[in-house]
Amino acid sequence: MSTAKEEVRKMLDRLPDGSSLEDIQYHIYVREKIAHGLQDIEAGRLLAQEEVERRMSKWLGGRGNSARRQDQGKRRFGRRVDG
Numbered sequence: 001m002s003t004a005k006e007e008v009r010k011m012l013d014r015l016p017d018g019s020s021l022e023d024i025q026y027h028i029y030v031r032e033k034i035a036h037g038l039q040d041i042e043a044g045r046l047l048a049q050e051e052v053e054r055r056m057s058k059w060l061g062g063r064g065n066s067a068r069r070q071d072q073g074k075r076r077f078g079r080r081v082d083g
Contacts, residue, residue: 007031011028
């Protein structure tokens with residue numbers, strides 16, 4: 001198994017030479033989140049689709065997918081367009 005330092009070196013070799021520090025930080029962050037997600041899967045820490053939908057409904061104020069899609073369809077360039 002590779003050390004974290006070795007994994008970062010491999011990742012840096014795959015990134016374009018012009019990558020900013022922000023780009024590098026982002027790639028490290030995403031890789032870490034994916035690794036944690038895979039560990040959760042292996043440990044059986046999963047949610048059923050219905051549970052995810054229930055939780056999302058709470059976060060979105062009880063609005064379902066269709067209401068959210070309709071609202072998104074009325075947005076143009078980050079502003080709400082009525083009509």
